[in-house]
Amino acid sequence: xxxxxxxxxxxAVLAATLMGQRSFGVLTSGSAPDPAxxxxxxxxxxxxxLTLTSAQQSQATTIFTSALTAIAPLRxxxxxxxxxxxxxxxxxASSTIDQLSATIGSLTGQIIxxxxxxxxxxxxxxxxxxxxxxxxxxxxxxxxxxxxGPGFGGRGPH
Numbered sequence: 001x002x003x004x005x006x007x008x009x010x011x012a013v014l015a016a017t018l019m020g021q022r023s024f025g026v027l028t029s030g031s032a033p034d035p036a037x038x039x040x041x042x043x044x045x046x047x048x049x050l051t052l053t054s055a056q057q058s059q060a061t062t063i064f065t066s067a068l069t070a071i072a073p074l075r076x077x078x079x080x081x082x083x084x085x086x087x088x089x090x091x092x093a094s095s096t097i098d099q100l101s102a103t104i105g106s107l108t109g110q111i112i113x114x115x116x117x118x119x120x121x122x123x124x125x126x127x128x129x130x131x132x133x134x135x136x137x138x139x140x141x142x143x144x145x146x147x148x149g150p151g152f153g154g155r156g157p158h
Contacts, residue, residue, distance in 0.1 A: 035072075039064045046122075049137065050130045059125050067118035071111050078107040 033041070043060045046052055052060065081103045088096040123131065 035065065035068045039068065050126065050133055052130075056125050060122055063118050063121045063125075067114050070114050074107050074111050074114075078104055078111070081107070 032038070039061055042064060043052070043057050046060060047057055081100045085097065085100050087093075088100060123134075126134065
């Protein structure tokens, strides 16, 4: 049970951070990198940390790209709901606030599920040594790692 709990925690942290990380380096355009760049940067960091094989790199890229693709429309809907909240607050529209809040909660839950499933799939392709190394490093909670975050291109706390 303890191993399952650790695996679940690792998966949750991986998902949150995976979806929340931006590339290292200077952003010259003032905007976030495209999803392919975000995935490539994440896989590069994981490769450095865990010495991923080329097959693992390819699998990780597929896993993380699929997750981003599934999350993109949910993020759009989430942003729309967040953007509508101030007007509902200003007009004291309690039922609209309830509905938007429920929508945001549901979308957030869906996003977290997708992220955690991607993390679990990634964790499953690692060797036992790589899993141990990942668990023993500060990468789980450090910058550029698997720590909590709003997700790839996601909205942070308001």
